[in-house]
Amino acid sequence: MTYKVQVIAVTTLLLWQILLNYGQNEPVKMTLLGVKPFESENTKTHYQCHISESDNIAATAHVESFRTVWTRNDANENVDPPAPAWNAGGAYKHWRVTLDNNGNNDAFGVFGCEAALNGKITTSISGIFMRSDAGIVPSDELVSLTVNAGDTDVSIGMKSIGSSNVAGFRWLKDNARNSVISGQDTWVISGPVEEDDAGVYECHIQGQRINATQGLKLLIVRACPAQRWGPDACHGICDNCYNGGICDETSGKCICAPGFKGANCEEGCGGNRYGDTCEKQCSSTDKSGKCSSYLFCLAHPYGCSCNTGWKGLDCLTACDPGTYGASCLQTCDNCQSDACDRYTGSCTGSSTSCEVGWTGNSCQECEGARYGKKCADDCHCSKEYCNQVTGECSEHCNSEWVELFPPNLCQTGIIDAAYPRKNPGVTVPVTCIAAKGPNPSDISNLNFVLPRHHENLDDNGISRKEVFGNATIRTASFTVDNVIDVQTLYCQLRKDGQQYAVYNITIDVFDLPVLKSAPKKGSITNSTVTISWSAWDEENEDGDPPVIGYTPYYKLASEQDWSIQDTSTSIKALNFTFTALTPEERYSFSVAAVREGEMGEGPKSPMLNATTICTVPLSGPEEVQANVAGERQENVEIL
Template sequence: MFGVVMLYVHGASASVYISTTSRGYTSTETGNPFFECYRSHPYLTAAVSNGRYVYLYNEVDPLATPVNPANADPPESVPFTAGDPQVQAYRINLVTAEHRSYGAFYCASSLDGERSVVPTLFLRSDAKFEPTNGRFSKTVNKGDVNVTVDFTEVTPSGTAKYWRFNGTTDMTLTIFSGTIFEGLTVYTIIGEVDTSNGGVYELHLAGERGQARAGLLRLIVRACPAGRYDESSGCTQICPSCYNGGVCHDQTGICICPPGFQGDGCEMACGRNRYGRNCEYRCDYEIPDDSTACSGLQVCVPDPYGCSCTPGYKGLDCTTECDQGEFGASCTETCHCVSGECDGFTGVCTGRSTECEPGWTGTNCQAFTVIYVKTNKGQTNNFVCRLEGGNLISTAEPVVNLYRKFGSGNYTQENIIHNGNGFPQNEKFLFLVFDVKVGELFVCSLSDVNIFFSDTVTGDGEFTQPELPSAPVVIGATNDSVTLMWDAWDASTYIGDPPLIGYRVYYMLNNSREEDQEVRRSDRLAPSETVTGLSPDTAYVFGVAAFRPGPGGQGRRLEVVGTTQCSPPSRGPSSVYVTKGTRPGEIWVSWENPPPNTSNCASGVGGIRIYLTRSDIQSGISKGTADPIENSVDIPFDSYTQTLEPYSQYLIQVVVYNKDSETPRGKGFTQITEEMRKRKNCYCINSKGKLELECL
C-alpha cells in the first residue's frame, strides 16, 4: 500500500474544459514562476479555482498547524483579460522562498455539477532527476502491461534513491522499500496498469527530500483500453482518430487536442503564437504571431492528454526548437514532405515543394489507414493497418488493435489474430481475420502515449472455391497407371467464384494413413488425367478438385477408388510337349505347371491358356481355308487334348494367365493334325453257307 495525501481527486471531465499554462516551471527557486488558468468557449461561465495538487514535502506533517510554507496553498490568483474575444483568466504568481514554488499545482473549473482538474508540475533548476521523456506527464491505457516511470539522474551518484507516489510521507511506505527498485531510476508497474496507478511519481536521493530537488512526473491512466472509451458501458465504444498527438477521452470519446491544434480530430493547426481549445489564446500578447513567443511555455490540458510544449518547441523547459523534419506540440510529429522541410508549428510542407511524399496525405502529410485483401473462404484475411506520418511519443511499441462489428452487434475481436507489430511507426501492423462477412465493419486503432488514430473499412466477404458437380470416374487402367475423367467446372453453372486456374489430382493407397501425393500435370485445365508410376494390382483413392487463385483456393475434393491391373505371372509353363493324337484332327498338349507364388496377382493364377492359329496345307484331302483369327482356350492346370481340323497346320502357344495378363507366348510349336482316312464300303456275303465281310 502507498500512503497518499491529496487535496483533490484528480481527473478531467472533457465537458468542462480548462487549460493550465506555466512559465518558470523548471527553475522555481529563481525569477518569477507562475501558472495561469484559462477557460474556453462554451465553458466561459465555469467557476475557476486553484491549489496544490499533492504534497511533495515530507519534513513536516502537511496537515500540521501552522502549515509549513512549503505545503501551503499558492497565493491568491490575479484576474486579467486575454483571448480573442477577450475573457477573464487567472494568474497565480508563486513565491520562490522556502520551496513554496516547488511541487504540483492545479487549475480547476466547475459548471453544472461537472468539475475538471488540470495539474502542472514545478521543479528547481538544480533538480537531481528529470523525466526521461522530456515531458512532465505520460499517458497510458488501462490494461497496458509493465508500464514504466522513467527518470534520468542529472549527475549520477551512488546515493540511495527513494520513490514516492502522490506525496507519501511515511518512509516505510515508499515504493522502493523492500523491492528491486531500490536505487533504480526506472520504476516498472508489474502486470496490467489501472487507474489506481495514476498520479504523481517522485524520485529523490536519500535524506534530501527536504531540499525540493526531486524529479517529478505525472502518470495518466485512461480508464479504458487503448482505442476504447465509455467506461460506464465497459469501454465498448471505439475511439475516433485523433491526429497531431490528440488523445481520445476515456469517458466521452472526444479528442483532447494537444496545445496548438483544434477540431474534432485535432486536424487543424492554430499557427504560431496560438493555443487554446479554439486557438483563441496567444503565448505572448506583446509579440504578435512571433515564432519565439511560445518559447518556455508549458500548456496542460484536460486528461488524458496532460502537459507538453506548444508547437515548435520541445524539451523539459520548452525552449528547444523543433529539428528539421519535426513539428507539433513538443515536436512529436514527423514531416513527410518532398522537400524534407515543414513548418514546425503546423506541419505544412515548405521549401522547394509543398507536396507530401508518395503515400502520405493531408495538410501536414499524416494518415492512418486500414486495408484488407479479400481471400478465399476458410482462409485468414490480411488486414493491414498503416500509420503514415504520425510520430509516436512512446519509446515502446504502440498499441494497435483491430475490431469487427456486424449489423447491430457490438465491436469484438473474435477470430482476429495480431500477427506482427509495425515498429517504427511508418511500418505495417498485420492482423489475420477469419470469416469476413459482406457488409461487416472493421475498425483499426493505434494508440501511443499521447496519440490515437483509427480507420474503418467495410468487408466484402470471401471468395467461394470452385466445386466439381460430380466425382471423377475411372476409364482405364494398366498395371502401373489409372486414367481418370471428370466433368469440367463451369462458372455459370456450378458453385464457386472464377477464375479457374485448373484441377488438382491426388492419389493415395486405399485405406492408408499415408499422405496423399499430388500429380504434376502438364495441362492443368484438362478434365482428364492418366496417373502413372503406380504399383500393380493395388487399390488407390484418387481425388480431383478445381482451384482458383490464392491460398486456400482449392474447392472440395471428390474421390473415386481405382485399382491397377496385375502384372504378368513371373513364370510360364515349362516342359511343354505337343504331339499328334491317335485320331485325325487330334493334338495332345502337355506341360509342367509353374510354382503357385508366381502369379503376381492377389487372386492367384487363373490357369493355362493355349493359343491355336491354323494355316493352310497345300495338299491333302482335308485341306480347308485357314481361320484368319487365332483361337484360344483357357483350361485348368492339366494336360489337354483338342480335336481340330484334320490334316491342318497349327501354331500352338502355351501361356500362364492371371485375371489381367499373361506370360509371353514365345515362338510356340507347329503341328499338323492327322489326315482323315477314306472310309471303305463293307458288304456281307453268303458263301458256302457262311457269312463273310468284304470291304472294298
C-alpha cells in the same frame, strides 16, 4: 492543510456517469498555462487558467486552485496556493494563480485549477513546477505520461543532473515511499497498468527531499484500453486523433495537443496559438515561436507538454529537423522530403507531397480505408467509420465482417477463401476461413455455408466436408462440382438461420487451348488418311499452357458425331494415320489440343475434308491404278 490526492490534468472518472445522465453537456474547456515551469525558485513563477469561452462567461466561472499532492515532508513545506484572481487585463482575460515563493520553495510541486460553469461539467487540471537547478529530472524531459488501462511494459524513468549516484535515488508515489524501487533510475510497473497506478511519481536524492530538487512526473491512466472509450465496458471506438491528440475515454472525442484543432486535431494553428479552437494567442503580434517557455496542461487524459514546435523541461528548445508538434513528439516520416514545418507538420523541402498512401495536412492520415503504422492494412468498414490506428470500426461493417462479440467491432468474419485453379467442368475443393478479434467468446457455434446464390442458399452440387480449427480461427472445406469461369460462390457465416458475414468468390478456371488452323493432308489410300498439324503456340493461339498432347478426330462428312480411333488418350505426336476407312468415302478430320489436368481437352480445330480412293481390281492396268490414285489424292478440301 488540505490537498487533492487526485492527480494530473484530470476530469474524474465519475464524469462518465454524469455524461450518461447529461449527454448533451460538455466539460469546461480549459488550458492551464505554466509560466516558467522549470524555474519554481523564481519569484515570478505563476500559472494561468484560460477558459475557452467568451471572456464574459469565463469571468462567471467558479475557479479554485489546489496543490495536487505533497512533494515534501510536512505541511509547512507544502503550502496551498493562493486563490485564483480574475485578470481582466491583456489580450486574453484569465484566472491567475501567483505562487509567491519567498525563498521557501512554496512554488515547487504539482498545482492545479478546477473550473465549474453552469451547464458544463467541472474540469480539474494539474501542472508540474520544478526548480531549474533540479538534481533529478524525468529522463525523457516530459512531465507527464499518458497510458491506457491494460498497457504493459510501462515505466517512469529519471536521470541525474550532475554526479549523483543512482544508488541514492529514493522513489515515492503520491507522497508514499516505495523502498523496493529505491536505488534505481526506473520505476517499472509490473503487469498490465491499472487506474490505481495513476499518480505523481517522485524521485529525490536520499536526505535531500527538503531541497525541492527532485524530479516529478504525472502518470495518467486512461480508464479504457487503447483506442476505446466509455468505461466500464469501453465498447466505444475512439475517433482518429492526429498530431499528438489523445482520445477522451469519457466521450470518444479528441483532446488536441496545444497548437492544433479540429474534430480529429487535423489542423495546425502555428506557433502562437492555443486553446480548444486555437482562439488564444501567446503574443498579440501573432508570430510563430511566441509560445516557448510555457507549459501547457490540458484536461485528462492529455496531461502537459510544450506548445507545438518546442521541447525540453523549460520548453525553450526548438524541434530537431524531422520532428514537429507539442514537445516535438511527432515526426515528418510521411513527407516525401522527410522535412516539415515544426509548428504545423506541413511538408517542406524539395517536395511538399506526402508519401504514397498518406494524406492530410501533416501526412498523418491513411489514404482511403486503410490503417496501421504504414497504412498497409485494410479497414473492415468505410474510412469514415474506421480507426486508422487499430482498424476497428464504429459501425457499418463490410459484408464479410460482422459485430458479434462486443467490443470486437467488425473484427469477426471471413478472412479468406481459397480454391485451386482447375480446368472448367471439374470438381474443385474450396475452403472458407473465418477469424475473430480479441474476445473471450469463440466462433465455434457459427455455421458455414457455401451457396451458389447470395440469398436462396442453392447448394446443388456443393458438399461440405469438414469444419476444423479453434476458438479464434476456423476453416470449412467444401467440394463444388462442374465449376465454370466467373461463377460466383458465397462463403457465409450464419447463426440461427441468419446471414452474418459473406465473402464472395469468383471462380477463375484455366482457358483450354485452341488450335486455330485445320490439320494438313498427308497420304491417302482406299482405307487410310494421314493428317498432320502444327504444335499449339502460346504466343499466337488462345488458351493456358501447358499442352501435353493432342486428340485427333474423324467422322463421315455427312454425319454429326465425331469419333476417335485406336486411342483413348491424347497423343504427343503431330501427325496421325486413320485406318480401316471405307473406300471412296468423304471424311472430316479435326484435332483438339489437350492441357494438363482433368478435362483439359480444348475445342476441335477447323476441319479438313478428304475422300478415300476407290478399290481398283488387281487385273487392271498399272497406269490406270496410278491415275486413279493421283486423282483421289487431290480430292481434299479444308473447312
